[in-house]
Each structure stands twice: as C-alpha cells, then as structure tokens.
Amino acid sequence: MRLAAVVLCALLLAVNANGVDTGRGKGKGKGKGKGKDDNVSTSGCDILSAVLPGQVVWPESASYGISNKYWSQRQSEIHPSCFLTPTDTASVSVAMEILTSNSIPFAVKSGGHTAFAKGSNIGPEGVTIDLRLLNTISVSPDRQTVAVGPGNRWANISSTLDPLGLAVVGGRVSDPGVGGLTLGGGISYFSGQRGWACDNVRAYEVVLASGDIVTASPISNADLYWALRGGAATNLGIVTRFDLASFEQGPLWANTLLFDASLNSTLIPLFQNLTVHGLPSDPGAHTYFGFVRLPTGYLIYSDQFHANPSSSDPNQVPAAFEPFAAVPALVRNPRMSNLTSLLHAIEQAYGDRQIWMNVAVRGTSAQLLQDIVPLHEAHVNRMLGARGANETTITPYLTFQPIPVNVLDAMQVNGGNALGLNRDDGPLVIIQSATTWTNPLLDDAVEMSTRVFLNDVQALAKKRGLYHGFVYMNYAENTQDVFGSYGAESLQKLRGVAKKYDPNGLLQDLWKGYFKLW
Structure with a gap:
C-alpha cells in the first residue's frame, strides 16, 4: 500500500508539472485552481483526490460546510484548501504519506471542540483531515473493551453502551470528539475510581508520520503508549482507533x-x-x-x-x-x-x-x-x-x-x-x-x-x-x-519518544495547530 502510494504520488506530481488535468480546474477554469500559481496545499488536494477518490471535500461543495463546522466560531472562520474525510485507517495512512512526503501542511479534526482558532483547522495553506467518518463502535465479546473510532462523539458511545449496562471513562459533554479529549487527558464522571480517559485506553492504533500503522499498548510500543496519554497526537501520529476499557455501569x-x-x-x-x-x-x-x-x-x-x-x-x-x-x-x-442524558444536559451551542x-x-x-x-x-x-x-x-x-x-x-x-x-x-x-x-x-x-x-x-x-x-x-x-507544565522529566521523555517515531520532525513542522513539544 505505501509503495504504491509513493509511486502514484510521483506520477501525479509529474503530471501536474506538465499541465495535465487531474480533476481540478486550472487557470480560469471552474473551481479554485490557479494554474502555475497553485499553492502546495491545492496541489496536495489534487493528489489526495486522485489517490483517494471521493474522500476530498472542496470549498464549493455542500459537504465543505459540514466538515468546517466547529464548536468555536473562531475555528469555523478558518478555511482550508480542502478537507480530507478518510473512510478507514488505510486511507489515513496513504494521506499521511502523501502529505509528509510532499511537505504539505495539515491539521486534524476529531470533534472540533478546541476553543482557539486553528486548534484543529488550517487555512488555505493546507489540508484539514476530518476524521468524522471513522466512527465505528465495537464491544468485545467479553465486554471488557470497546474499540471506537476518533470520529465519534461521546454521546455516540454512551447511547450504544447504556442499553448494555456498560460505560467507558470519557467526556462529560455529549459533543466533543473522542480523539482530542482522550489524547489531552480527559476528565470524567468516573475519574475518582478510574483516573482520566487517557488512563483507560488499552491500546491505540496510530498512523505515524511515515504512513506506517502501528499499535501502541503496554506490551507493544510501550513508550509511544505512554506518550499518547497526554502528549498530544500532533507530535506523534494520527490515532485511528482507541481500545477503551469498559465496565458495568447502571444509572x-x-x-x-x-x-x-x-x-x-x-x-x-x-x-x-x-x-x-x-x-x-x-x-x-x-x-x-x-x-x-x-x-x-x-x-x-x-x-x-x-x-x-x-x-x-x-x-x-x-x-x-x-x-x-x-x-x-x-x-x-x-x-x-443514564450517562447519555447527563452528557446532553451540559451542552453549549455552536456558533x-x-x-x-x-x-x-x-x-x-x-x-x-x-x-x-x-x-x-x-x-x-x-x-x-x-x-x-x-x-x-x-x-x-x-x-x-x-x-x-x-x-x-x-x-x-x-x-x-x-x-x-x-x-x-x-x-x-x-x-x-x-x-x-x-x-x-x-x-x-x-x-x-x-x-x-x-x-x-x-x-x-x-x-x-x-x-x-x-x-x-x-x-x-x-x-x-x-x-513545560508537565515537568522537565516528562517533557524530555516526550521529546525522545517523538524523535524516535518521527525522526525527521515532520509532524512538528507540518501538522499545524494545537500544542507542540518544540
């Protein structure tokens, strides 16, 4: 998959350089194309659209407004060249390799609940990856683990688990995305007994800067597993699945x-x-x-x-x-x-x-x-x-x-x-x-x-x-x-993990928004 993507990217770049149409208007044609003056992000959108057909959302489309809906209006006012809405982990892997190998700036949106501008969005200089279609929820046969995609909101999860008499350590409001809250810590109604949400992830599926897909758990890539518990994925990789510890829970x-x-x-x-x-x-x-x-x-x-x-x-x-x-x-x-009703009781309107x-x-x-x-x-x-x-x-x-x-x-x-x-x-x-x-x-x-x-x-x-x-x-x-507030020891360790899994610092440079280790 990775080798094929690299070859295809090279071919598409060569095609673009020779002025052959790749599906977006050029010069004065329809759309946002600007001929020789195309910036790198628009070219990146062209490549993504060709390699991942149907997953790129352009500014003139109706779906663009769906992806550009954020809780804070300060984020919604930012407009990327396009959104990418990957449908599975393999698509995220291909996209990551295209973006990093072509030095295309990007941001990643799980639920879009960050308050400040460009927290999980990027302007016309780049691409925003909207993970909303990665929204699977799967309960293990032993009821001990719930595997969830980062495109889920917490009410999606609780409405699935409440009828089963189960819960996970997650958000206290219905609409924030699973990804941002969990990776940043995650205060929960259940924290007194079980810690924060990040303490209750059994394993992460992660797409690294290289496009490689790895699992991080206490027994596999344990250092990455530790770092993802509060270290911000913007420094480490795109998490495409969280395996959350589940437990019996009534009203x-x-x-x-x-x-x-x-x-x-x-x-x-x-x-x-x-x-x-x-x-x-x-x-x-x-x-x-x-x-x-x-x-x-x-x-x-x-x-x-x-x-x-x-x-x-x-x-x-x-x-x-x-x-x-x-x-x-x-x-x-x-x-x-039940948990779902509590999550919906504490909400703030968008806009x-x-x-x-x-x-x-x-x-x-x-x-x-x-x-x-x-x-x-x-x-x-x-x-x-x-x-x-x-x-x-x-x-x-x-x-x-x-x-x-x-x-x-x-x-x-x-x-x-x-x-x-x-x-x-x-x-x-x-x-x-x-x-x-x-x-x-x-x-x-x-x-x-x-x-x-x-x-x-x-x-x-x-x-x-x-x-x-x-x-x-x-x-x-x-x-x-x-x-810096985590202390010198934790900061040094986080930087070491980021350097190990992204030795060229691609995510530090290209993944815009949120918080960085350097």
Whole structure:
C-alpha cells in the first residue's frame, strides 16, 4: 500500500508539472485552481483526490460546510484548501504519506471542540483531515473493551453502551470528539475510581508520520503508549482507533445546583473541604464548582455526580455532598440518570466565539479560592468595559475543577501517563477561565483580559506558596506552555519518544495547530 502510494504520488506530481488535468480546474477554469500559481496545499488536494477518490471535500461543495463546522466560531472562520474525510485507517495512512512526503501542511479534526482558532483547522495553506467518518463502535465479546473510532462523539458511545449496562471513562459533554479529549487527558464522571480517559485506553492504533500503522499498548510500543496519554497526537501520529476499557455501569446520581453569589464565603470552604477530604473518602463522587456572570449578575453553580449511588432514590444525597444540602439553593435538580442524558444536559451551542485558559493551584486553601473570585470580577469588568454599545452577549465563567489525591493515584496505572502528576502533587484545583461571546471585534480584548486574569492568579498563588503550575491541555489557550507544565522529566521523555517515531520532525513542522513539544 505505501509503495504504491509513493509511486502514484510521483506520477501525479509529474503530471501536474506538465499541465495535465487531474480533476481540478486550472487557470480560469471552474473551481479554485490557479494554474502555475497553485499553492502546495491545492496541489496536495489534487493528489489526495486522485489517490483517494471521493474522500476530498472542496470549498464549493455542500459537504465543505459540514466538515468546517466547529464548536468555536473562531475555528469555523478558518478555511482550508480542502478537507480530507478518510473512510478507514488505510486511507489515513496513504494521506499521511502523501502529505509528509510532499511537505504539505495539515491539521486534524476529531470533534472540533478546541476553543482557539486553528486548534484543529488550517487555512488555505493546507489540508484539514476530518476524521468524522471513522466512527465505528465495537464491544468485545467479553465486554471488557470497546474499540471506537476518533470520529465519534461521546454521546455516540454512551447511547450504544447504556442499553448494555456498560460505560467507558470519557467526556462529560455529549459533543466533543473522542480523539482530542482522550489524547489531552480527559476528565470524567468516573475519574475518582478510574483516573482520566487517557488512563483507560488499552491500546491505540496510530498512523505515524511515515504512513506506517502501528499499535501502541503496554506490551507493544510501550513508550509511544505512554506518550499518547497526554502528549498530544500532533507530535506523534494520527490515532485511528482507541481500545477503551469498559465496565458495568447502571444509572448515576446527579444534582445540579444554583446559588446566589452572596453565599461565596459559605460554599467555597465546602468545596475545598470536599476536594481534600470528601472526594478521596468516596471515589464514586465527582464534581466541579464555579461562577457564571449573567446580565443579571453572578450565580454560583455546582454539578455533582455519583457513579455508584447507594439508593435509587434521587433525594438520597451521597454522604460526600451532604454539607451542600443544608445551603439554601435557587435550584436543586437531583435525579437518577443514564450517562447519555447527563452528557446532553451540559451542552453549549455552536456558533459563538470561545476562549479557555487554566492553571492548577494547591487545593489546600479555601482562602486562596475565595480571593481568586475578585480577580475574576476584575477580569469581567475589563471585558464589559471593552464591549461595544450593541454587544450584549458575553458570558464569562470561572470554574474550579478538583484533582483530589484519589484521582492522582488512579493515574498511575499501566506505567502512568505523560502529565507528570502524582499523589505528592495533590490535591490540586484547576482554575479555569472560559468566556463565550459573539462579536469578533472583542477577540483581542477578551484574550488580553483572560491572560491578565491567569497571570494574577499565578502571582497570588505563588505569593502564598500554593502555586503548582500544571496546565490541563484540554482547557488551555494556545499561548500556554502545556508541556513545560508537565515537568522537565516528562517533557524530555516526550521529546525522545517523538524523535524516535518521527525522526525527521515532520509532524512538528507540518501538522499545524494545537500544542507542540518544540
């Protein structure tokens, strides 16, 4: 397959050089062709179209809009020369070899849920590989493994597994793609007992920069297996199949809570105590906690979950969450639910502009968390001050995501992951700033203010000796040093693995977007 692709590519390049039509208009003809001025990406689209007929999506086609649909409008505004929609791993292999051997820039999209522009898309200088057709889901006969394609969204998987009484460690929202979330870490409702999603992959099928297809597991290419658990595939290869560990799972207990912001000083200590004591004592429990600024003012929100409820009565609050039951709430919504319903309950509409940034602090001080809130209020006021008179849709969030010691313990299975975290680091709290808005004229102001806020958080935590510095890739902004936050040992090891499997650094140079090791 690889040799045939190389020969065919050489022939097609020779044909193009002699001006023979390969299926796209030239000169002033129909389409995007530009004759001798064709850039390398358009020529690459021509080659891909000839070698993989029916799998290239051109800008003038109806399917282009489907592939160019991203959660963040900042990504949808980027327009590649074409999309490639491979139908199987062999097609990805051929495409990879064509792209790398011809120095054609590219990006890869699993679900397209990255907030920043060009996170999983590329402009007219390149090709975006849209993996949406690699969406198989296969449960092993022993029910211990679910093999899934990276084009799946998490709701696809849960809707298949819920009727079987099974689950996997995956996303908490329905629409993100399997690939990005899992490769970046993957916080889950089940993390208290089983770690993050990356800790629950039995094996990866990977297409390397050379086009070779390999398996990475604890017994095969174990170093690559380790690196893919948090090391970003943009440095290592395109993952075309994830073999996920599955387990028996019935309905979960869940409760959505909304509080008046005046209860800040009551609720933050409860959350901090839950992070340090409650979650480790009850690994089936999971939560996050935060603030949202609406036009009417701040609200405090908390979503709480339990994977192993002791009762089918939704009003029976798990012990870890009992302290919150005594606090007056504006909304309480306790319920028993399958996973699919929970995934759909927490969704954000497509079409808005998005930004995420985050950093981890030590989770041992409620006072630090309380003092971060006014820093966020200052951030909100900066953004509102930059807002035009007609701009009304800007929604800022501040979320505290706990990483208790039981989660850090669960991360150490199968040789550990690439994130550089262990029990001695915990407990941690990820301070996540997220903002949704609509006016592109606010882009610079939102980005600048978000960076100022994170810098203020870092400075405050450092002053109090509570700074950790871990940056969670899946909530990071593209200027953040994600891999540097893993620590020198993990970074050096990741670079060594990338060098081994891509000795010429082709992916570092050609695979654009997301986070790089150099």
